[in-house]
Structures are given as structure tokens and as C-alpha cells.
Amino acid sequence: MRSFRSQQDPECGIVTTGIPGQIEELNLDPSAPILPVQRTGRESISRFLRSETGKGWLTISPPLLYAMLLLIGPIIVIVANSFWSQDYLTIDRTFTLENYRAALTEPIYRDLLMRSLFISVTVAFVTVVLAYPIAWFVSFYGGRYKGLWLFIITVPFWSGYLLRILSWKVILGYKGVLNTGLMHLGVITEPLSSLIYNVNAVIITLAHSWAAFAILPLFVSLEKLDRSLLEAAADLGDGPVRRFLRITLPLTIPGIIAALMIVMIPTVGDYVTPKLVGGKDGVMIANAIQVQFGRASNWPLGAALAVSTMIIVSLVAGTIVLALAGLKRLLK
Amino acid sequence: MTTSPMIEIRNVDKNFGTFRALDTLNATIGEGEFFSLLGPSGCGKTTLLRMIGGFDDPSSGEILIGGRSMAGIPPNLRPTNMVFQSYAIFPHLNVAENIAYGLKRLRLGRAEEEKRVKEALDQVELSELGPRMGNQLSGGQRQRVALARALVMRPKVLLLDEPLSALDKNLREQMQVELRHLQRQIGITFVLVTHDQYEALSMSDRIAVMFGGQIAQIAEPKEIYQNPATRQVADFLGGMNFLTSSHLSVNGKNFAATLPGIGDITGHLAGKTISDPAKAIIGIRPERLRIVWEGETADPIVTGKVADRNYFGEVTSLAVNIEGQNQHLSIVETNDFGADDIPVGSDIRITYDRDAFIVMQG
Ligand SMILES: Nc1ncnc2c1ncn2[C@@H]1O[C@H](COP(=O)(O)OP(=O)(O)OP(=O)(O)O)[C@@H](O)[C@H]1O
Ligand SMILES: [Mg+2]
Numbered sequence: 286m287r288s289f290r291s292q293q294d295p296e297c298g299i300v301t302t303g304i305p306g307q308i309e310e311l312n313l314d315p316s317a318p319i320l321p322v323q324r325t326g327r328e329s330i331s332r333f334l335r336s337e338t339g340k341g342w343l344t345i346s347p348p349l350l351y352a353m354l355l356l357i358g359p360i361i362v363i364v365a366n367s368f369w370s371q372d373y374l375t376i377d378r379t380f381t382l383e384n385y386r387a388a389l390t391e392p393i394y395r396d397l398l399m400r401s402l403f404i405s406v407t408v409a410f411v412t413v414v415l416a417y418p419i420a421w422f423v424s425f426y427g428g429r430y431k432g433l434w435l436f437i438i439t440v441p442f443w444s445g446y447l448l449r450i451l452s453w454k455v456i457l458g459y460k461g462v463l464n465t466g467l468m469h470l471g472v473i474t475e476p477l478s479s480l481i482y483n484v485n486a487v488i489i490t491l492a493h494s495w496a497a498f499a500i501l502p503l504f505v506s507l508e509k510l511d512r513s514l515l516e517a518a519a520d521l522g523d524g525p526v527r528r529f530l531r532i533t534l535p536l537t538i539p540g541i542i543a544a545l546m547i548v549m550i551p552t553v554g555d556y557v558t559p560k561l562v563g564g565k566d567g568v569m570i571a572n573a574i575q576v577q578f579g580r581a582s583n584w585p586l587g588a589a590l591a592v593s594t595m596i597i598v599s600l601v602a603g604t605i606v607l608a609l610a611g612l613k614r615l616l617k
Numbered sequence: 618m619t620t621s622p623m624i625e626i627r628n629v630d631k632n633f634g635t636f637r638a639l640d641t642l643n644a645t646i647g648e649g650e651f652f653s654l655l656g657p658s659g660c661g662k663t664t665l666l667r668m669i670g671g672f673d674d675p676s677s678g679e680i681l682i683g684g685r686s687m688a689g690i691p692p693n694l695r696p697t698n699m700v701f702q703s704y705a706i707f708p709h710l711n712v713a714e715n716i717a718y719g720l721k722r723l724r725l726g727r728a729e730e731e732k733r734v735k736e737a738l739d740q741v742e743l744s745e746l747g748p749r750m751g752n753q754l755s756g757g758q759r760q761r762v763a764l765a766r767a768l769v770m771r772p773k774v775l776l777l778d779e780p781l782s783a784l785d786k787n788l789r790e791q792m793q794v795e796l797r798h799l800q801r802q803i804g805i806t807f808v809l810v811t812h813d814q815y816e817a818l819s820m821s822d823r824i825a826v827m828f829g830g831q832i833a834q835i836a837e838p839k840e841i842y843q844n845p846a847t848r849q850v851a852d853f854l855g856g857m858n859f860l861t862s863s864h865l866s867v868n869g870k871n872f873a874a875t876l877p878g879i880g881d882i883t884g885h886l887a888g889k890t891i892s893d894p895a896k897a898i899i900g901i902r903p904e905r906l907r908i909v910w911e912g913e914t915a916d917p918i919v920t921g922k923v924a925d926r927n928y929f930g931e932v933t934s935l936a937v938n939i940e941g942q943n944q945h946l947s948i949v950e951t952n953d954f955g956a957d958d959i960p961v962g963s964d965i966r967i968t969y970d971r972d973a974f975i976v977m978q979g
Contacts, residue, residue, distance in 0.1 A: 520697075
């Protein structure tokens with residue numbers, strides 16, 4: 286290989302010693318021992334590209350490149366912006382922490398952030414609690430029709446996101462399905478105004494929006510659960526409830542974590558649902574961020590809010606993951 | 618049987634769709650008995666064991682344990698514990714926690730629980746592995762954890778589905794002795810599934826030999842070996858020479874036949890009824906045939922030619938071609954006198970015990 290290459294391409298066979306002007310002919314005898322020689326940058330790059338690691342990097346470089354461009358790029362722009370300031374339409378690129386001070390200390394943003402976290406964590410748990418039995422049922426009793434069941438579950442999600450939110454407006458609204466229904470039944474005499482335009486409406490709507498995304502990872506982890514473990518637990522004396530708590534639940538914790546994260550992380554940043562069904566009490570941090578990037582035209586503050594939210598959500602998510610991992614050790 | 622029945626299997630059928638996995642099984646297993654289910658792969662051993670444990674229901678018929686019908690009683694309420702063929706070790710628990718799993722519910726107290734777990738770990742030689750996680754074990758280690766996990770419960774009935782199949786020879790033999798010892802000591806009823814004939818022969822009080830979802834014979838090991846009921850049973854347990862015969866006749870408790878190349882022989886029916894002598898078959902175990910060495914005399918004598926020779930260490934197996942017999946006769950001889958040196962193709966003289974012939978239903 287080596288000698289073949291050097292005859293074909295003299296550049297590969299000739300190695301400089303590192304001293305300019307002094308060029309040595311490499312011994313072309315393949316049996317001769319290869320002496321350690323200083324290599325040029327070019328030689329070592331081509332060597333690296335032929336190595337196992339080099340080939341690996343080469344193979345993943347196109348996707349790596351666009352992943353960098355598409356994922357890291359925007360984040361860099363946001364992070365950079367968050368340290369700048371804006372005066373009407375001009376961006377001042379001198380470093381400042383003023384945006385973060387505002388984002389983290391001004392009561393309005395703090396409240397919005399806390400509310401957003403509360404809503405997203407609640408939505409995530411509500412969604413998982415509602416989705417788990419469905420996933421469990423499909424996995425354990427779906428039989429031959431598992432595929433069909435999953436298909437049916439995803440059907441509502443073929444309609445647009447806005448459509449689903451608006452249909453909740455129809456259900457929860459002042460003259461909505463729920464109110465008129467309850468009035469017909471005589472449960473209430475005049476429509477309840479507490480159904481919509483508040484935090485609860487946001488939670489209900491979001492939980493419904495994300496249900497399918499929670500069901501799928503839960504279903505997958507339940508499918509992976511070895512049924513003979515449940516038989517063994519039954520054999521050792523556990524009834525259905527204990528079997529669930531001691532075997533099914535701990536072994537599906539990865540699915541639960543995945544479902545929680547899949548729901549929680551995007552819901553923090555949702556601004557359409559709070560806008561449509563949240564009213565004034567249901568405003569979330571993403572609405573504030575949107576305003577900064579839009580009408581208020583303060584990109585740096587918007588960016589600082591976004592970055593702060595991102596970091597705090599990551600911390601909360603990490604805490605939840607650790608707590609669930611601890612729970613897994615407790616359930617024996 | 619001397620003891621009272623522990624498990625009664627009455628006319629049990631099991632169908633999976635249109636496939637009949639078990640066909641009208643009947644058996645009674647005594648209290649404290651070591652009962653083995655022996656048979657080739659796919660004959661329904663696991664299926665039967667799972668029905669005793671409550672993991673499957675019979676399609677018809679019933680199973681009684683301790684005199685109580687088990688219909689509709691889930692596994693957790695049955696006085697049985699099972700060692701699963703697939704081990705089913707809990708991956709999220711370590712070895713000690715796996716073993717303690719069933720004890721937790723009994724609320725024995727910490728000291729007693731730990732003592733029992735340690736005892737069980739010692740019994741299966743895993744004392745060092747207590748803290749190792751369930752998903753970090755080798756096949757044989759898993760199997761031993763599964764065994765310990767069931768043993769520690771001290772159930773009335775222990776169902777073992779090939780509990781030693783993944784162990785090396787030495788450890789397996791040691792475990793066999795250990796299990797047998799334990800079973801005698803605490804008087805548990807054992808139902809052992811195996812397809813290792815020596816395991817079944819050496820450990821069991823009685824053996825049920827199964828083929829294709831049916832029980833072919835239930836008897837004590839010696840009886841099964843010496844007096845197999847059917848050709849299949851004989852073939853499955855140890856080697857058997859099936860002989861070409863003519864003029865097979867049954868007379869009272871005896872039978873007689875002419876074996877081409879061997880001569881006229883007689884034998885005992887040993888309690889069997891041969892309904893159709895035309896379909897019966899005569900056999901002799903390889904170890905009941907012996908080589909007659911140069912200079913020795915014997916009566917009767919049969920001559921033949923060595924067609925093949927296989928060396929097994931302490932013994933050698935010879936395939937001998939005898940004029941008039943359709944199949945080679947297999948002889949197993951110890952190597953003390955040089956059976957391992959007999960050249961293939963040489964002439965050989967053999968003799969047999971006159972009472973060694975068995976008649977079987979074909
Ligand atoms: N759930 C099932 N559905 C359909 N057929 C099954 C099912 N379980 C077992 N069988 C069939 O029933 C027959 C008996 O199976 P079983 O597992 O009892 O065999 P086995 O005697 O334990 O064999 P092995 O020694 O290989 O473990 C097999 O032919 C098997 O394919
Ligand atoms: Mg089996």
C-alpha cells in the first residue's frame with residue numbers, strides 16, 4: 286500500500302525533514318523498516334483521514350455540518366444578542382449584562398417564567414398520567430390490533446394545531462359545548478366564565494395537544510417490557526397492583542422520562558395556546574419573548590429571556606430526571 | 618403410591634388455536650415426590666408446567682393441587698414457585714434483591730430475610746455476586762439466581778423448567794446433588810422439566826416421558842430404562858438396538874421370537890400387554906451385549922463384522938453388522954480389554970444375556 290502510493294504519487298513518498306529546502310527520498314523498499322520521520326501537515330491529515338477515527342469523522346461530517354448550522358447557529362445568534370443592547374432599530378454590540386438583570390429580576394418576567402414552568406410541568410405530568418393507561422392498554426391488550434390503535438390515537442393530530450386549540454375554545458367557551466350542555470342538564474343556571482381564559486384552560490388544551498407525543502414513548506417502553514418478568518413477579522406472590530409498582534413502573538421510567546420531556550420542554554415555549562385560550566391570566570414567558578422580538582422590538586432582552594428560560598428549563602428537567610431515577614431505586 | 622397426592626392432572630388438554638399442544642394428560646404427583654417431565658423439544662413440557670403454575674389455563678380438564686381445584690386461581694395465590702426456562706431475572710434489581718423479591722411480601726423481618734438470601738446465595742454458589750445487577754449476569758449465573766429466587770420461597774411445590782441446562786458439567790452435577798439433597802431435606806414436591814435423560818434418571822422418584830403432547834410412560838427411572846413401554850421411550854432414554862424379528866409370539870407372561878443372524882430368543886413381558894404382536898418390536902440395550910475375546914468361549918455366540926467404532930474415553934461404542942439384521946447392532950464396551958483397538962472391518966464374536974431382550978409396542 287505504502288510503496289504503491291509513493292510510486293504513483295511522489296508527493297506522498299517524499300517527506301521533508303521539516304527543514305526548508307532539504308528533501309529526502311523515502312526508502313521505497315517495502316521491507317525496510319519505516320523510520321519515524323517528521324511529517325508535513327498534509328501527510329498527517331491524509332493519514333488521519335485514512336484512520337478509523339478519521340473515516341468516522343468524514344462519514345458524519347455532512348450531517349454534522351448542517352446540524353451545526355441549523356442547531357448551533359441560531360443559538361449562537363440568540364446568545365450573542367442577549368449580551369448586546371438595542372436602541373430603536375440599531376444594535377449596540379458592546380457587552381452588557383443589563384438584559385439578564387432585567388430578565389431575572391423584573392417581577393413581570395419572573396412571574397411569567399414561574400407560571401410557564403408551573404404550566405409546563407403540570408401539563409407534562411397530567412399528559413403522562415392520562416397517556417400511560419392508554420399506552421398500557423394498547424401494549425397489553427392491543428393484541429393484533431396494536432397498529433390500528435396507535436393509528437386511531439394519532440388521527441386527531443392530522444388536523445392543524447390551531448384547529449385543535451380552537452376546538453377547545455368551542456368546548457370551553459362562554460357559549461361553548463360544555464356550558465350549554467351543563468345548562469341543558471340544569472347543573473348550572475348561567476354559563477361559567479371560569480372555564481376558559483385562565484391557566485386551567487391552557488393546561489387542558491396543551492395536555493390534549495401533546496397526548497399522542499406522550500403515548501408513543503410510553504408505548505415503546507411498555508412494549509419492551511419482558512412479560513415473563515411480570516409472570517415471575519406473580520409467581521413470587523405479587524398481585525396486579527404490586528406487579529405494576531415493582532416491575533412495570535420502574536422498568537418504564539425511561540419512557541416516562543422521555544414522555545415528560547417531550548411534553549414539558551416545548552410547552553414552556555408555547556405562545557399560541559396561551560394567546561388563544563389563556564386570557565390575561567394564562568400569559569406565558571414565550572408571549573413576553575414574542576413581544577420583545579416583535580412589537581417591543583427589543584431583541585437583546587427577548588434573547589436574554591429566551592436563554593434564561595432555556596437554562597432554567599434544563600435545570601428543572603434535569604431535576605425531574607434525577608428524581609425519577611431515584612424513584613426507580615425506591616420501587617423494589 | 619405411599620404418599621398422598623399433591624398434584625393431580627386430570628384429562629388436561631391444551632390447544633393453541635388449532636394446534637393441540639397437550640392431549641388428554643393424566644398424572645398424579647405425590648407429596649414430596651421428585652417428579653420429572655422428560656421429552657424432546659416441543660413436546661409440551663413447558664406448557665404443562667406453566668399450567669400447573671397458573672400461567673396458562675387448560676383448554677379442558679382440570680389440575681388439582683393439594684386436593685383443591687386450581688381453576689381460576691392466579692399464580693400469586695398458588696402454593697407453587699417456578700424456575701422459568703427463560704430465567705426472567707429482574708434487570709433493575711441486583712442479585713440479592715432478586716432473591717429477596719418474594720420474601721419482601723412475607724414480612725419476615727430484616728435479619729431473617731437476609732439470612733435466607735445469604736443461604737440461597739450460598740446454595741447456588743453466588744455468594745460473591747449479591748450486589749451485581751440482574752442485567753449484568755452470565756447465562757449460568759442467571760439460571761442460578763432464578764433457582765435461588767424460587768428455592769428461597771420454600772413452596773409446597775417447586776416447578777423447575779430446565780433449571781440446570783446452562784451450567785457446565787461439574788457445576789450441573791453438583792447442583793443436581795444439592796437439589797436432590799434439599800428436596801429430601803425439606804420435603805418439597807419437585808416437578809422438574811428436562812431433556813437430559815441422565816438428569817431425569819439420576820434425580821427423579823418417577824419420570825413421565827412425553828412425546829407430541831402425550832405422556833408415553835410414567836414410571837420409576839429403573840423401570841423406564843429397563844422396561845420402556847414404547848419404541849419412542851426406549852429410543853429417547855439411552856441407546857437401544859431394535860432387532861429385526863420373525864415369528865414373534867406372546868405366551869402368558871413371556872414372549873418368543875426368531876431373530877435372523879442371532880437365533881431363537883425368549884423374554885418376559887414384564888407386565889406389558891402386547892395387543893398386536895405383529896406391530897411389536899424386540900430390543901436389547903447396547904451394554905447387555907458383550908464382546909467374546911480371542912480364546913474365550915461363551916454361549917450363545919453371534920458373529921459379525923465391525924462397521925464403525927466410536928471412542929468415548931472410558932467406553933467404546935462399536936457398530937456391528939450381523940447377517941440377517943437390517944440395522945447395525947451397537948455395543949458399548951469398557952476399554953479395559955482393548956475395545957478401543959478393535960479395527961473397523963474385523964470379524965467379531967459377541968454374546969448376550971438371555972434375559973436381556975425387551976419387547977415394546979412399535
Ligand atoms: N403460546 C403459544 N402459542 C402457540 N403455540 C405454542 C405456544 N406455546 C407453546 N406452543 C407450542 O406448543 C408446543 C409445546 O411447547 P413447549 O414450550 O411446552 O415445549 P417444551 O416441551 O417445553 O420444549 P423445549 O424442551 O424446547 O422447551 C410447541 O410446539 C410450541 O410451538
Ligand atoms: Mg420448554
